[in-house]
Amino acid sequence: MAYNEFAYFYDEFNGEADYDALYSQIHAKLEAHGIHDGIVADLGCGTGELTLMLTQAGYDMIGIDQSEEMLCVVRDKAEQLGLSGRLLLLRQDLLKLDLYGTIRAAVSTFDTFNHIPDLDTAIANAGFFMEKGGVFLFDMNTPYKHQKVLGDNAFTFEEEDASCVWRNHYNAADRKVEITVDIDYHETGEHFHEEFCEYTYDLDTIRASLEKHGFALETVCDGETFGPLTEESQRYFFCATKQYTQLEG
The missing domain is CATH 2.20.25.110 (S-adenosyl-L-methionine-dependent methyltransferases)
Structure with a gap:
C-alpha cells in the first residue's frame, strides 16, 4: 500500500489525529527506557508529523515509507522547519528493510503494520537492526x-x-x-x-511474533486513550524491548 495521490491531503483527512498525545506517549516511553537521543526509525512514516516531532526532540530520525509521494511531503515539511539536515528519508518496503547500521528504537503508528501481509517478516526486520535493550513502539488496528x-x-x-x-x-x-x-x-x-x-492480526499472533524475534512485550494498551484495553478498543499500542541481538539469538 503506497497511498500515492492520497499523500498530498492525508493530513487534512487525518485532521482528528491527536499527534501531541501520540508524541507524548512515545517520547515518555523512550525516556523511560533511557533513550534520550540516538538513531530512531519511523517505520511507515507517512507525511512525517511524528517523525519531525521526534527530530525536534533531538533524535536522529530515519523516516521510512514505500510511497515517494509521502516522502515528498515530509521533505517539504522538514525544509520549512529547517530540519532537512537532521533527517534521513528512505523509500523502502518494510518487508525488505535494509538499514546502514543499528538503531536504538523503532516507532510505527497509524496501523502501518496492518497493511503488511507478512507481519512476522516485518517484525523480524525491525528486530534485526535494533540494539539490545532497544524499544519498539507501534500501534495496530484491532480485530474489533x-x-x-x-x-x-x-x-x-x-x-x-x-x-x-x-x-x-x-x-x-x-x-x-x-x-x-x-x-x-x-x-x-x-x-x-x-x-x-x-x-487482521489478533493479540496472540502479534505477541508470538515479537517473542520469536527477540522482543519481550512489556505493555499493550488502548492506542487511542493509552488506558487499559477494552473489548471495544479500536487500536492496540505496544511497547516491546529487544532482549538480544540477532547474533546472540
Missing part, C-alpha cells in the same frame, strides 16, 4: 475495528479542493479489510482511484 467499525462501511471526506470516498469490505475468510479510495478534485475534475488491504 476491522469487523465492527470498518466492516462494510463507507466514509466520505470533504475538503475545499477535493473530496474522498473511502469504502471498506471485511473479508472474514481471509481476515482482511479490502479498501478502495476514490479522490475527486473539484477544480480540475481529476479522479484518482487506489486499492489496498488491511490485514
Whole structure:
C-alpha cells in the first residue's frame, strides 16, 4: 500500500489525529527506557508529523515509507522547519528493510503494520537492526475495528479542493479489510482511484511474533486513550524491548 495521490491531503483527512498525545506517549516511553537521543526509525512514516516531532526532540530520525509521494511531503515539511539536515528519508518496503547500521528504537503508528501481509517478516526486520535493550513502539488496528467499525462501511471526506470516498469490505475468510479510495478534485475534475488491504492480526499472533524475534512485550494498551484495553478498543499500542541481538539469538 503506497497511498500515492492520497499523500498530498492525508493530513487534512487525518485532521482528528491527536499527534501531541501520540508524541507524548512515545517520547515518555523512550525516556523511560533511557533513550534520550540516538538513531530512531519511523517505520511507515507517512507525511512525517511524528517523525519531525521526534527530530525536534533531538533524535536522529530515519523516516521510512514505500510511497515517494509521502516522502515528498515530509521533505517539504522538514525544509520549512529547517530540519532537512537532521533527517534521513528512505523509500523502502518494510518487508525488505535494509538499514546502514543499528538503531536504538523503532516507532510505527497509524496501523502501518496492518497493511503488511507478512507481519512476522516485518517484525523480524525491525528486530534485526535494533540494539539490545532497544524499544519498539507501534500501534495496530484491532480485530474489533476491522469487523465492527470498518466492516462494510463507507466514509466520505470533504475538503475545499477535493473530496474522498473511502469504502471498506471485511473479508472474514481471509481476515482482511479490502479498501478502495476514490479522490475527486473539484477544480480540475481529476479522479484518482487506489486499492489496498488491511490485514487482521489478533493479540496472540502479534505477541508470538515479537517473542520469536527477540522482543519481550512489556505493555499493550488502548492506542487511542493509552488506558487499559477494552473489548471495544479500536487500536492496540505496544511497547516491546529487544532482549538480544540477532547474533546472540
